[in-house]
Every structure is written in structure tokens, then in C-alpha cells.
Amino acid sequence: MNILNFGSLNIDLVYQVEHIVRPGETIASSAHQVFAGGKGANQSAALARAGATVFHAGQVGQDGQWLVDTLAGQGVDVQHIRVGDVPTGHALIQVDRHGQNSIVLFAGANAQIDRGAINAVLAHFDRGDMLLLQNEINDVSYLIAAAAARGLTVCLNPAPFGPQVRAYPLESVDWLIVNETEATGLAGAATLAALAALCPHAHIALTLGAAGVQYRSPTEQFHLPAPQVEAVDTTGAGDTFIGYFLHGLTAGLTARDAIARAVQAAALCVTRPGAMGSIPAANEID
Numbered sequence: 193m194n195i196l197n198f199g200s201l202n203i204d205l206v207y208q209v210e211h212i213v214r215p216g217e218t219i220a221s222s223a224h225q226v227f228a229g230g231k232g233a234n235q236s237a238a239l240a241r242a243g244a245t246v247f248h249a250g251q252v253g254q255d256g257q258w259l260v261d262t263l264a265g266q267g268v269d270v271q272h273i274r275v276g277d278v279p280t281g282h283a284l285i286q287v288d289r290h291g292q293n294s295i296v297l298f299a300g301a302n303a304q305i306d307r308g309a310i311n312a313v314l315a316h317f318d319r320g321d322m323l324l325l326q327n328e329i330n331d332v333s334y335l336i337a338a339a340a341a342r343g344l345t346v347c348l349n350p351a352p353f354g355p356q357v358r359a360y361p362l363e364s365v366d367w368l369i370v371n372e373t374e375a376t377g378l379a380g381a382a383t384l385a386a387l388a389a390l391c392p393h394a395h396i397a398l399t400l401g402a403a404g405v406q407y408r409s410p411t412e413q414f415h416l417p418a419p420q421v422e423a424v425d426t427t428g429a430g431d432t433f434i435g436y437f438l439h440g441l442t443a444g445l446t447a448r449d450a451i452a453r454a455v456q457a458a459a460l461c462v463t464r465p466g467a468m469g470s471i472p473a474a475n476e477i478d
């Protein structure tokens with residue numbers, strides 16, 4: 193099975209702060225770094241590090257060629273990433289002394305994807321392949337519908353959540369992966385039952401941070417705890433989970449085993465700074 197991830201690529205501008213800045217406040221940061229990021233790109237990197245064959249599609253500006261090169265260096269197929277004239281998306285990220293973050297996004301080129309490009313990319317994929325989507329690019333609704341019409345398995349991680357997600361064709365989603373914020377925004381409550389009412393046929397993973405993961409499919413339901421670790425930076429933990437989870441599934445693991453492996457990978461990710469650079473390699477999980 194080929195995995196196509198149609199998603200964002202961001203330049204992450206990361207600032208270490210004592211606490212997340214409050215309204216009206218100006219604070220100094222103790223360190224500043226620039227990393228490759230974007231939920232889409234991070235998830236492609238995590239898939240590749242886990243061992244999957246993954247094609248990333250999306251758009252950057254001339255200032256984002258290094259992101260494409262970085263993804264290619266991870267083993268991601270980048271032939272479907274366009275380089276245009278609108279500047280690359282970026283994320284302004286504060287990380288506090290507890291490893292918690294706060295992120296402001298500017299979509300840039302991530303919001304410039306046109307249907308011609310979408311149709312041209314989807315034409316390379318077919319029944320049996322998987323399309324992975326987040327919510328950092330434009331036209332996600334069209335992508336879900338067009339991929340489902342081609343017979344692709346659709347996996348949606350509606351992050352970051354916005355009210356427009358409620359109008360997406362959720363009945364066409366086969367795999368739904370959400371955290372508590374996204375679940376509450378989408379279904380009014382962070383429960384599997386509320387999510388299943390929206391996507392009755394989907395396999396659903398509800399990630400709960402340090403409390404682990406709840407999972408539900410039409411035939412089973414369970415909860416798996418997460419290993420307790422000292423968090424340095426939680427950025428990218430959800431993306432790491434998704435990459436390892438989907439690779440596990442496509443490699444033939446049961447949902448339980450794929451989640452068990454993915455929570456280990458996410459736990460390791462939060463012990464390191466940055467997003468894409470903190471995703472562990474498969475041999476570190478083994």
C-alpha cells in the first residue's frame with residue numbers, strides 16, 4: 193500500500209520561554225531555533241522513519257526548498273511538492289520550561305493548493321492506497337471527497353481544529369485520529385462514543401497525551417497507557433504517534449500493537465527539542 197500525505201510544510205520559528213506569553217505582556221526568550229516542521233511534513237517524516245513508503249504532496253515558496261530537501265533526506269518521496277512564488281508557511285512556537293508549547297500559524301503557500309494540483313496528484317494513486325490529511329492546507333473537504341471517490345482509504349487528523357472541520361464529509365473518513373481538543377471541537381466531547389456518532393464506520397484513535405490512547409473500531413474498543421517521561425518539548429509528539437501508528441497498521445500489526453509502538457515513539461519524541469528532528473528512528477523503538 194502506498195501512503196500519500198497531502199499536507200503542510202512549515203518553517204518552525206521556535207522560542208524557549210519561561211512561560212507562554214500572556215495577553216499584553218512582552219517577554220524575552222532564552223533561545224531561538226529554526227526547524228523544519230508542519231504537521232503534514234512531520235507526519236511524513238515519522239512515517240518514513242518508521243519504515244513506510246510515503247509520498248508527500250503540498251506547496252512551499254522559493255524560501256522553502258530546504259524543507260523539501262529535508263523531507264527527501266528522510267526518505268520521503270517529494271515529487272508531488274510544488275515550489276511556487278507565495279512564501280512558505282511558518283509557525284511561531286513558544287516552548288516553556290515544562291516542555292509545553294503554544295503555536296501561531298501563518299499558512300502561506302499551504303493555503304495555495306488548487307484543484308488542478310490535487311487532481312493531478314490523486315491520479316497517481318488508486319484503490320488500496322491511503323490518503324493522510326491534517327487541517328493545515330486549504331481544500332481538505334475536496335481532498336476527502338475526491339480520494340474517497342477514487343477508492344482510497346482516507347485517514348484524517350483534523351489538526352489544528354477549526355469549525356470548518358464539522359462540514360467535512362466525515363462519513364468518507366476511514367481512520368480518524370484526534371486529540372482531546374480536536375475531539376471536543378468536532379463532536380462536543382472528547383469521547384469515543386461522541387466521535388463514533390459522527391464517523392460510525394471509522395477506526396478512531398483518541399490521543400490523551402500522558403494518559404495514553406483510546407481506540408475504537410466497529411469491532412473492538414480499548415485504552416492503552418503511555419510511558420511516563422520527562423517532557424522537554426511536546427511539539428511533534430502527535431505527528432510522531434500518527435506516523436508510527438499508520439506505518440504499523442500498513443505493515444500488518446493489529447491496532448493494539450501499532451498503538452503500543454506509536455506511544456513509545458511519541459514518548460521518546462517529547463524528550464527531545466523540536467518537531468521533525470525529534471522523531472525517533474525505528475531502531476530506537478525496537
Ligand code: RIB
Binds near residue numbers: 428
Ligand atoms: O505538530 C507540530 C507542528 O505544528 C509544528 O511543526 C508546526 O509547524 C505546526 O504545524
